[in-house]
Amino acid sequence: MSGRVGDLSPNQAAALEQFQKRIKDVYDQLPIQSDHYLLRWLRARSFNILKSEAMLRKHLEFRKRLNVNAILEDWKPPEVIENYLSGGLCGYDREGSPVWYDIIGPLDPKGILMSASKQDFIKTKIRDCELLPPKIFPIAYNLIKPFLCEETRRKIIIVGANWKEVLQKYVSPDQLPMIYGGKLTDQNGDPYCKTMIKYGGVVPKSYYIKDSVDVQYENCITISRGSDHQLECEVLVPNCLIRWQFASDGGDIGFGIYIKTKAGIKQKITEMQEVLLTTRYNAHLVPEDGSYTCEEPGTYVLRFDNTYSILQSKKIHFTVDVVLPEMHTQNLEEQP
Known part of the structure; x- marks a missing residue:
């Protein structure tokens, strides 16, 4: 049995029913509320209910942390990413699913890295996933293969010199760009279909942020090797907004946010609750900025x-x- 709607074994059907009960408390948070969607999580973990539940809950935490539900309305990629990050949606496969192309060769990774933040890149890919079906990038596949479940491995094909023939097994020639062995062209006859697929190119240095933006920061600290710096912010009412900007000299830097679990006492970072996952940022190349909405009052620690x-x-x-809720709402209303 394929494990899809209408093709479930008795054990798979029972697993779906149990899975539905276990995630009932977060069901209304799912971006798609259907058996089709739930079965994707079960198939991804070979119908292991506990592993599927853990995976789904982590996904929902991630969506909440990056405010994915509003990313299409509230966020737009920087111009440099819009113009020079290669790839695009073009045609449909033989099963009717949209086909996304990631064009790696002409991409200028250094130029992108110098012109947009890591978060901009991540949000762009998340935005693509919200617009399009999920896609997998088979880059360095042999490195990640041991960590992929069998269901995911079956979705990946690494091809050789016969790649054009292999593509046509999955994509009809009339839906495949001519440059990749098909018959599809742009309306102007372009075999590359450049109105649908971006091919990147060298990023002009005028986009490089470090050389063109002079930000005046309020504070400057030096963090010793093997050490960290913690900054406490007292949030007195729910839904305050913590905003930050930072740049580093000497290399990348990790940044995350925690909330103290006990008020009025000193706590180790391991005793606090992490609310914004610590991530290393290339802030020595591109200044970072961001914000976090504090749903509950307390002592927040920026690390x-x-x-x-x-x-x-x-x-x-x-x-x-730290911005009060009414000021944050007013700023949003004043934006064009």
């Missing part, structure tokens, strides 16, 4: 993490603000 660096200290320039 700059250099513990992974055993040789080099980092100088961090930063500005942090």
Whole structure:
């Protein structure tokens, strides 16, 4: 049995029913509320209910953390990503699913890296996934293969010199760009279908942020090698907004946000609740900025993490603000 709607074994049907009961508390948070959607999670973990549940709950936490539900309305990729990040949607496969092309060769990774933040890149890919069906990038496939379940591995095909013939097994020639062995062209006859697929190119240095933006930061600190710096923010009412901007000298820097679990006492970082996952940012190339909505009052701890660096200290320039809910709402209403 395929494990899809209408083709379930008795055990698979029972697993779906139990899965529905276990995630009942978060069902209304799902972007798609259907058996088709739930079965995708079960298939991804070979119908292991506990693993599927854990995976789904982590996904919902991730969506909440990055405000994915509003990303199509509230966020737009920077111009450099719109113009120079290669790839695009073009045609449909033989099963009727849209086909996404990631064109790696002409991509200018250094130019993109110097012109947009890591978060901009991540949000762009999330935005693509919200617009399009999920897609997998088979880059360095042999490195990640041991960590993929069998269901996912079956979705990936690594092809050789016969790649054009293999493509046509899955995509009809009339839906496949001519440059890739099909018959599809743009309306102007372009075999590359450039109105649908972007091919990147060298990013002009005028987009490089570090050289063109002069941000005045309120604070500057030096974090020793193997150390970190913690900044406490007291949030007195729900739905305050913590905003930050930072840049680093000497290399990348980790950044995350925690909330103290006990008020009025000193806590180790391991005793706090992490609310914004600590991630390493290339803030020595592109300044980082962002915000986090504090759903509950408390003591929030912004942590700059250099513990992974055993040789080099980092100088961090930063500005942090706490914005009251009514001021945040007013700012949103004033935006065009």
